Amino acid sequence: MSSPPSALDDGQELSTQGKSFNLTDIIMTNHVKIFDTTLRDGEQAPGFSMTSGQKLKMAKALEGLGVDIMEAGFAAASPGDFEAIKTIATEVKDSIVCSLARCNEGDIRASGEAIKPAAKSGRGGRIHTFIATSPLHREFKLKMSMDEIVRRATAGIELARQYTDDVEFSCEDAIRTERDYLKRVVEAAIKAGATTINIPDTVGYTTPEEIQSLFEFLASDIEGADSVTFSAHCHDDLGLAVANSLAAVRGGARQVECALNGIGERAGNCALEEVAMALRTRKDFFGLSTQLKTEGLYGASKLLATITGNPVPRNKAIVGKNAFAHESGIHQHGVLANRETYEIMKPEDVGVSTDNLVLGKHSGRAALKNRAETLGFELGDNQLQSLFVKFKHLADEKKEVFDADIEALILGEAVGEIGPWALESLYVSAGSDDGKRPVATVRLHHEDGRKETWSQEAAGPVNATFLAISHITGQPLHLDSFSVQSVTEGEDAMAEASVMVSTEFSSYHGRGTSTDTVLAGARAYLDVINRIERRADRQKSIAAQH
Ligand SMILES: CC(=O)SCCNC(=O)CCNC(=O)[C@H](O)C(C)(C)COP(=O)(O)OP(=O)(O)OC[C@H]1O[C@@H](n2cnc3c(N)ncnc32)[C@H](O)[C@@H]1OP(=O)(O)O
Ligand SMILES: CC(C)C(=O)C(=O)O
Ligand SMILES: [Mg+2]
Numbered sequence: 001m002s003s004p005p006s007a008l009d010d011g012q013e014l015s016t017q018g019k020s021f022n023l024t025d026i027i028m029t030n031h032v033k034i035f036d037t038t039l040r041d042g043e044q045a046p047g048f049s050m051t052s053g054q055k056l057k058m059a060k061a062l063e064g065l066g067v068d069i070m071e072a073g074f075a076a077a078s079p080g081d082f083e084a085i086k087t088i089a090t091e092v093k094d095s096i097v098c099s100l101a102r103c104n105e106g107d108i109r110a111s112g113e114a115i116k117p118a119a120k121s122g123r124g125g126r127i128h129t130f131i132a133t134s135p136l137h138r139e140f141k142l143k144m145s146m147d148e149i150v151r152r153a154t155a156g157i158e159l160a161r162q163y164t165d166d167v168e169f170s171c172e173d174a175i176r177t178e179r180d181y182l183k184r185v186v187e188a189a190i191k192a193g194a195t196t197i198n199i200p201d202t203v204g205y206t207t208p209e210e211i212q213s214l215f216e217f218l219a220s221d222i223e224g225a226d227s228v229t230f231s232a233h234c235h236d237d238l239g240l241a242v243a244n245s246l247a248a249v250r251g252g253a254r255q256v257e258c259a260l261n262g263i264g265e266r267a268g269n270c271a272l273e274e275v276a277m278a279l280r281t282r283k284d285f286f287g288l289s290t291q292l293k294t295e296g297l298y299g300a301s302k303l304l305a306t307i308t309g310n311p312v313p314r315n316k317a318i319v320g321k322n323a324f325a326h327e328s329g330i331h332q333h334g335v336l337a338n339r340e341t342y343e344i345m346k347p348e349d350v351g352v353s354t355d356n357l358v359l360g361k362h363s364g365r366a367a368l369k370n371r372a373e374t375l376g377f378e379l380g381d382n383q384l385q386s387l388f389v390k391f392k393h394l395a396d397e398k399k400e401v402f403d404a405d406i407e408a409l410i411l412g413e414a415v416g417e418i419g420p421w422a423l424e425s426l427y428v429s430a431g432s433d434d435g436k437r438p439v440a441t442v443r444l445h446h447e448d449g450r451k452e453t454w455s456q457e458a459a460g461p462v463n464a465t466f467l468a469i470s471h472i473t474g475q476p477l478h479l480d481s482f483s484v485q486s487v488t489e490g491e492d493a494m495a496e497a498s499v500m501v502s503t504e505f506s507s508y509h510g511r512g513t514s515t516d517t518v519l520a521g522a523r524a525y526l527d528v529i530n531r532i533e534r535r536a537d538r539q540k541s542i543a544a545q546h
Contacts, residue, residue: 030288032279033068033255035231036272038304039088040071040100042263047310047507051534052084054307059088061300062095062260064378066293067272069096069126069255075110076101079541082114089118089125096166098126103156112163119164127160128198129153130170133177133185146181150188157192169194170233173202175211183222190224196255197228201244204237204267208247215251231255234270236262241270246278249288260304261312261319273297273318273350281345298351299376299407306411309509309527311498318345324352351376353403361395368406375403377410397492397515405494408513420447420533421473426522430461440464442522444472465522475529477501482524484517497524501532508532 039055039062042048050058055072062070072088073081089097097118101107108129115125131142131153138144144152153169160167169189174182186197199218201211211232219225232248232255234241245256262271276292283289301319305312314321324347326335334341347353353374359367365388372379372387379387390409395401422445430438441455442465452472458464462482470476480500486493497520499510508531512523 029254031254032249032288032290033229033231034066034272034276034290034292035069035071035098035255035257036062036065036067036095036259037071037233037257037269038062038259038261038263038272039084040073041233041257041265041269042259042261043073044265045263045268047509048263048308049535050307052080052087055084056087056091058300058304058307059092059097061296061303063092064293065296065300066291067095068291069098071098071100071128071257073099073114074101074107075099075114076107082110085111085114086117089115092118093121093123096124096126098128098168101127101129101156101160103129103131103152105159108156108159108163112160115164124166125164126166126168126196127164128168128170129156129160130172130198130200131156132172132202133182134173134175135178136176137173146184150185153185154188154192157189157194161193165195167194168196168198168231170198170200172200174199175201175206175214176203179214179217183218186218187223190222190228195228196231198231198233198255198257199248199253200233200257201235201241202233204235204241206234206244207240208243211244212247212251215248215253219252229254231257232270233257235265236267236269236271239267241268242274242278245270245275246286249279249286261301261310261316263304263308263310271317273301277318277345277350280349294349295351296376302407302411306511309498309511309531311496311509311511318350323347323350348374359391359395359401359406361392363391363395371403371406372410375407375410379410394515402494408494408496411513419530420537421445421526421530422447423522423526424451426465426519428461428465428518430464438464440468440518442468442472444469444526461518462521465518466525469522469525469529473526473529473533475532477503477525477528480507482521484520495520497521499524499528501528503532506535 039058043050059070059072072085075082075085085099097115099111099114101111108127111127118125131149133149157167157169171177171182171185189197215230218230230253232245232253234244256275258270258272258275260272262268276290276294279286279288279290280294298319301312312319317323326332326342331342359371365384368388368391369379369384387409394405424443424445427441437457438461439455439457440461443453445451454468454471456464456468456471458467480502482499484495484497486495492515494513494515495517497512501508508528510524510527512520512527514520
């Protein structure tokens with residue numbers, strides 16, 4: 001079989017608007033930088049906001065994955081985001097930490113201050129400043145002339161350079177910007193000192209051919225192109241974000257902006273795990289590499305799903321539960337003969353274990369630690385100890401402990417700030433046909449020291465449990481959805497409950513796991529209440545500071 005054509009055959013001649021040039025002369029590196037924006041564009045989407053502690057946990061996971069740059073937030077957005085970026089810039093050692101800023105003095109100074117710990121340590125921090133350039137944004141949103149936008153971009157970049165040598169500039173809505181004007185803005189940005197030029201497809205409008213040709217144009221026609229890294233930031237409104245990012249890379253981009261699980265504004269951003277595995281799996285075609293430790297992808301994706309309460313769809317590429325599952329006979333037959341008949345990647349390359357039956361009640365800490373590492377989790381001594389205690393309890397309850405059980409235990413720990421309410425006990429009586437309705441008795445503990453118990457009767461045990469929790473917390477919620485799925489096999493399987501609730505201002509997802517489905521539901525419901533209360537507390541503290 002002949003090998004497919006490489007996107008970067010040596011000496012490949014390209015033609016852009018009548019000019020021809022040699023791509024390999026212009027693009028000196030085969031390394032594609034992964035710029036992760038899970039904590040900024042990802043967090044910006046409704047239902048995905050994270051507390052500062054949760055952002056730090058995700059930042060550590062992203063660092064472990066080996067992302068080159070992580071956009072930790074938008075420093076001027078809130079005091080909480082400012083502090084979160086600062087903490088991440090202090091704690092993260094191996095990735096460049098970045099903050100987003102509009103092209104205005106306040107935003108840039110806030111970003112400069114937030115990334116200072118990284119800049120001071122010599123690791124460097126990045127300021128990413130942006131301004132929209134398309135006609136629609138100029139006329140209706142910014143109400144600025146073309147000249148004014150160039151002036152703002154230049155001034156913004158020059159100010160950012162006073163804080164750091166690593167300045168990224170984005171022309172928001174670049175794809176819908178006239179090419180000659182885009183060229184003018186980008187050249188001005190390079191002259192002003194930008195070191196990375198990002199070309200966002202802000203509304204997910206472009207196509208692979210179009211964006212590839214745009215990047216080729218930038219590489220060939222922009223003065224100063226050889227002194228900067230070009231970057232793509234693609235949204236998924238038409239489901240093309242990954243394809244467009246890969247096409248941008250073929251056109252010369254050497255940084256891809258992406259987010260775990262593809263989270264981000266509206267339909268989301270280019271999914272980190274997909275673009276990274278496409279480059280790795282089809283290295284024969286792209287001829288490019290990233291520095292990602294892809295074995296951590298599955299664990300990091302799960303952590304994000306747990307923290308935000310948004311489960312990963314089963315059929316999601318790379319990290320979905322079905323991504324490496326085979327149920328139909330013809331496929332099973334093929335996979336048993338040779339996995340490559342139906343698998344183009346090795347599950348272990350993304351951190352999915354094929355070793356289903358794992359540990360039992362006779363296993364020790366070393367085996368548990370080893371299994372956790374295989375699943376992509378690095379545990380400190382204290383974490384291992386507390387996981388081990390829970391593991392032993394579970395092993396007593398269950399005949400077999402599967403990888404998903406261990407994941408559920410680790411992630412239950414990792415969710416972090418689970419307060420202010422904690423579930424102390426839950427008793428449910430249900431199932432009799434003597435006319436008595438199910439009753440749930442719930443005892444909750446608030447972090448301010450209050451302990452309250454309430455018994456509630458209702459049509460079903462789950463309903464009774466939710467009503468009892470609502471009574472104690474004073475949060476009568478309207479459920480959009482409640483679902484339970486089993487995450488392991490057998491009659492004693494771990495159940496994962498998911499609750500979705502909409503309030504006037506936002507929607508919230510909660511998640512809970514247990515071998516008992518009602519208890520899993522109670523945990524998921526309480527998770528939502530805790531998210532609502534934590535957000536209200538954050539808003540109060542922001543209001544108090546203003
Ligand atoms: C495509 C993207 O993802 S862009 C990033 C989007 N992310 C966010 O917006 C999250 C963080 N945002 C926030 O917290 C708030 O919007 C803040 C604190 C930044 C600003 O809040 P406010 O001052 O109340 O302004 P508001 O959000 O209503 O409007 C945005 C203002 O910024 C201006 N603006 C927008 N983009 C830019 C830019 N890149 N450079 C300069 N000014 C800009 C708008 O013209 C508008 O100005 P106006 O107040 O003079 O009309
Ligand atoms: C701020 C920029 C990079 C952005 O998120 C977009 O244009 O989508
Ligand atoms: Mg975006």
